[in-house]
Amino acid sequence: MRARGWVSCGVNPGLPGFAFADDRGAWRGFDVDICRAVAAATLGDAKAVRFTPVDAADRFAALRGGRIDVLARNTSWTLARDTGEGVDFAAVTYFDGQGFLAPKALNLTSADELNGARICVQHATASEANVEDYFRTRGLKYTPVVTKTEAEARAVYQSEGCDAFTADVSALASARSVMNSPNAHVILPTVISKEPLAPVVRQDDPVWTDIVRWTVYSLILAEEVGVSSKTADELAKSSSDPRVRRLLGAEGDFGAPMGLKPDFAYQAILQVGAYDEIFARNVGAQSALKLERGHNALWNAAQPGLLYAPPAR
Structure with missing residues (x-):
């Protein structure tokens, strides 16, 4: 990916709110933004991603065959898929049913x-x-x-x-x-x-699995500690909260074990947004779908949901 300069992402051919090409041919949606966040964390540029529409029937073959690096296509994490398709599910991005x-x-x-x-x-x-x-x-x-x-x-x-x-x-x-x-x-x-939807990667690269997983978790943690695309820059410089400082790369170097820069999560949040921003603009209050957070609310929200990320420490 570094050699060629972009991440190849497999998406739904057309699912408004999650993955669709607009009138200008630009890809938009919740799953699209997850891919952009991965590109920002990996390559430092949320625009360094190319999208490949994949049908339900051939999505895993496209991933195993190397046509795509990550599958972000409303795909449920199940036992049969996890153990029988030669793939790994990185982290749940959307709890559905x-x-x-x-x-x-x-x-x-x-x-x-x-x-x-x-x-x-x-x-x-x-x-x-x-x-x-x-x-x-x-x-x-x-x-x-x-x-x-x-x-x-x-x-x-x-x-x-x-x-x-x-x-x-x-x-x-x-x-x-x-x-x-x-x-x-x-x-x-x-x-x-129960349909836990998650981005999928091949089983042959555990570091890449970690990169996708911790990009997703970073977006969730950002919402939890009050960091957004609008505040990430200032908080990286001024916050005294150790959770915020670790997340944004101002303290410690949690990117090194994955071959990433210390600010990998900062780049994803700054360029794409925290989880709540991604949800709101694509499928939530700011979108045509107007979906409630429901199960996809944070575990500690006023109306708790299932959304939970391990600590960045």
């Missing part, structure tokens, strides 16, 4: 009311197996309408080729935001799985 999108006019209150329904689901995803488990466990029947991509599933659902659409709740919120009449559809309250 699988849900169902249905027409508001149906007045559904639970996924159990979908007995006998046609359900759109994307092929080669955890969602495909989860929905089968859910209906089978409850003795309910459904007809899967399997599509190759999320965009295709959304299109089939909008054309009434299926009665409901199942995917991670974040993906459903993304899909609804670009539908013809977003307010005509609701995400049902039923959540049928």
Whole structure:
């Protein structure tokens, strides 16, 4: 990566809020920003990253084959993937769960009311197996309408080729935001799985795994200790808080074991932002998705979530 001058990042071909190319061809989104933060930490430049759209079916092959250095594509951390795909999951960036999108006019209150329904689901995803488990466990029947991509599933659902659409709740919120009449559809309250989404790397380079992992954790720690892209520069010079000083490279050299500069986390935070900034602008209050922090709130927030990073010391 240093020799060629950029990080190669595999992303979803088009999932608004998480990874999509805008009208000018520039990539934007939550997962895109995670990749930019990794580039800033590794190469000192958040712009030193190139994005490769990868489908669900070939994402791990693209990673193993060396076409990409890191996969940041709404990918759930599961036992089978972690132990059987020759990859490592660096750190959870988004705690999600699988849900169902249905027409508001149906007045559904639970996924159990979908007995006998046609359900759109994307092929080669955890969602495909989860929905089968859910209906089978409850003795309910459904007809899967399997599509190759999320965009295709959304299109089939909008054309009434299926009665409901199942995917991670974040993906459903993304899909609804670009539908013809977003307010005509609701995400049902039923959540049928745990989906910890995490960037993925090959298993053959433990130092690279550490770099991606500690870039993510640095973004989370930044929010926890009150550092943002706007305050990082001043705090690096003036803060007396040892947690802040260590995080920003003003005290100690925690980058050395990974072959990075002492200010690797500072560069990621300064150029891309702390976790709360990345969340807000892409999927939270400042975005079209308006997702609540929920499980993705800090462990010590007023309304605690699951977000937690080991200490930088």
